[in-house]
Amino acid sequence: MSLLTIRVELPGHLRTLAGVSGEVTLAVASPVTQRTVLDALETRYPMLRGTIRDQATQERRSFLRFFACEEDLSFQGSDEVLPEAVVAGREPFMVVGAVAGG
Amino acid sequence: MSGIRVLVGTRKGAFILTADGKRKQWDVSGPHFAGWEIYHVKGSPVNPNRIYASQSSSWFGQVVQRSDDGGKSWEAVGNKFDYDGVPGTHQWYDGTAHPWEFKRVWHLEPSLTDSEMVYAGIEDAALFQSKDGGKSWGEMSGLRKHGSGPHWAPGAGGMCLHTIIVDPSNEKRMVIAISAAGAFRTDDGGETWKPINQGLRSQHIPDPVAEVGHCVHHIAMHPSKPETLFMQKHWDVMRSDNAGDSWTEVSGNLPTDFGFCIDVHAHEPETVFVVPIKSDGEHFPPDGKLRVFRSKSGGNEWEAMTKGLPQADCYVNVLRDAMAVDTLDKCGVYFGTTGGQVYCSPDAGDSWTPIVRDLPAVLSVEVQTLA
Numbered sequence: 001m002s003l004l005t006i007r008v009e010l011p012g013h014l015r016t017l018a019g020v021s022g023e024v025t026l027a028v029a030s031p032v033t034q035r036t037v038l039d040a041l042e043t044r045y046p047m048l049r050g051t052i053r054d055q056a057t058q059e060r061r062s063f064l065r066f067f068a069c070e071e072d073l074s075f076q077g078s079d080e081v082l083p084e085a086v087v088a089g090r091e092p093f094m095v096v097g098a099v100a101g102g
Numbered sequence: 103m104s105g106i107r108v109l110v111g112t113r114k115g116a117f118i119l120t121a122d123g124k125r126k127q128w129d130v131s132g133p134h135f136a137g138w139e140i141y142h143v144k145g146s147p148v149n150p151n152r153i154y155a156s157q158s159s160s161w162f163g164q165v166v167q168r169s170d171d172g173g174k175s176w177e178a179v180g181n182k183f184d185y186d187g188v189p190g191t192h193q194w195y196d197g198t199a200h201p202w203e204f205k206r207v208w209h210l211e212p213s214l215t216d217s218e219m220v221y222a223g224i225e226d227a228a229l230f231q232s233k234d235g236g237k238s239w240g241e242m243s244g245l246r247k248h249g250s251g252p253h254w255a256p257g258a259g260g261m262c263l264h265t266i267i268v269d270p271s272n273e274k275r276m277v278i279a280i281s282a283a284g285a286f287r288t289d290d291g292g293e294t295w296k297p298i299n300q301g302l303r304s305q306h307i308p309d310p311v312a313e314v315g316h317c318v319h320h321i322a323m324h325p326s327k328p329e330t331l332f333m334q335k336h337w338d339v340m341r342s343d344n345a346g347d348s349w350t351e352v353s354g355n356l357p358t359d360f361g362f363c364i365d366v367h368a369h370e371p372e373t374v375f376v377v378p379i380k381s382d383g384e385h386f387p388p389d390g391k392l393r394v395f396r397s398k399s400g401g402n403e404w405e406a407m408t409k410g411l412p413q414a415d416c417y418v419n420v421l422r423d424a425m426a427v428d429t430l431d432k433c434g435v436y437f438g439t440t441g442g443q444v445y446c447s448p449d450a451g452d453s454w455t456p457i458v459r460d461l462p463a464v465l466s467v468e469v470q471t472l473a
């Protein structure tokens with residue numbers, strides 16, 4: 001099975017928690033979906049389990065959104081294939097936290 | 103020479119304050135986990151270099167961290183807190199049934215005898231246990247399922263299990279407390295539990311002497327007298343001399359008996375410390391004076407400890423887990439404020455000095471006395 005190289009951009013606090021800087025690149029088997037990308041992310045960085053998806057329900061945490069290619073993918077089904085540019089590695093899959101502050 | 107390590111949880115990270123036994127010169131390490139809420143940090147009595155920290159955030163949920171080198175480095179361990187079976191419902195603020203939902207870990211209590219074992223008190227209220235140093239967690243569901251759970255309701259801070267006391271003479275006996283359900287005890291290692299709220303009187307609930315529904319803020323015990331418990335309730339300071347089977351009020355001459363924290367002198371089991379707070383509507387000290395009150399008689403007669411504490415224009419709060427004692431002679435007493443100060447008294451409350459003045463709001467303070 002060939003693996004695709006997927007780029008993931010994490011919020012700062014999760015980069016610190018995972019001990020990474022900049023984008024994360026993951027090897028993900030097709031189909032490349034929110035679920036398969038996040039599964040690969042949590043396998044490689046187990047300290048991120050529960051920080052993006054609720055561990056019991058696997059639902060996206062409510063203060064986070066998913067974006068790619070200038071599209072809001074937050075309400076896309078977790079098994080839908082991500083945009084072609086993400087699958088091809090040209091664009092990152094972005095996990096974005098709600099803006100904090102007043 | 104003995105040393106002191108003060109473990110401080112704040113709204114924006116954890117801090118570790120260390121000093122030698124003189125407790126005059128302090129080193130400050132941190133923030134650890136900068137930007138995250140650190141509800142509690144506590145070390146193992148068996149292996150003091152093993153420290154557990156509860157790290158959480160509204161964005162990213164719960165993380166549990168563990169250090170095996172006294173807080174120099176940390177490792178994220180298990181953070182999966184699944185209720186045992188179908189959780190069911192408890193009461194919501196408006197009296198309707200509300201499903202049990204995990205929100206965060208309020209308190210981590212390492213075992214007194216096994217450094218791999220640690221207990222976690224969580225919101226929505228339940229007690230969890232790890233037997234592998236925090237890597238995995240299982241609910242001690244006898245508590246939540248003993249019968250009164252569906253009638254528990256949250257306090258303003260959430261329905262949190264915030265106090266866990268293990269009896270040093272009998273590890274099968276534990277006392278826990280929940281806001282706003284009350285205190286509960288097991289005598290069989292957590293298999294069965296019973297409410298221990300007889301004698302509590304809470305005017306703000308429909309039945310002031312109900313079996314459950316009391317907003318217990320904190321409980322403290324001296325290890326040499328495990329039958330004696332001291333409680334800071336929402337209003338009222340209470341004591342029990344039969345491990346919680348019944349309680350009597352010992353508020354005595356306190357200027358107000360509302361407050362959050364309570365602790366016991368390390369060497370004098372009848373010497374108790376509280377920080378009176380004006381009211382549940384005004385979470386700051388009366389008259390703008392930050393005063394620790396000390397009773398040397400197990401309650402009722404209290405004296406104000408003010409030396410070194412601000413006695414004008416002080417409007418901070420001291421939260422339930424934000425007071426601790428060391429075991430040096432003389433006993434040191436420590437507390438942290440929502441204004442970011444952590445105070446130390448190296449002489450059992452007679453005088454106070456701020457170790458730090460400008461941390462984020464302090465959520466918890468624990469102290470390790472190191473050989």
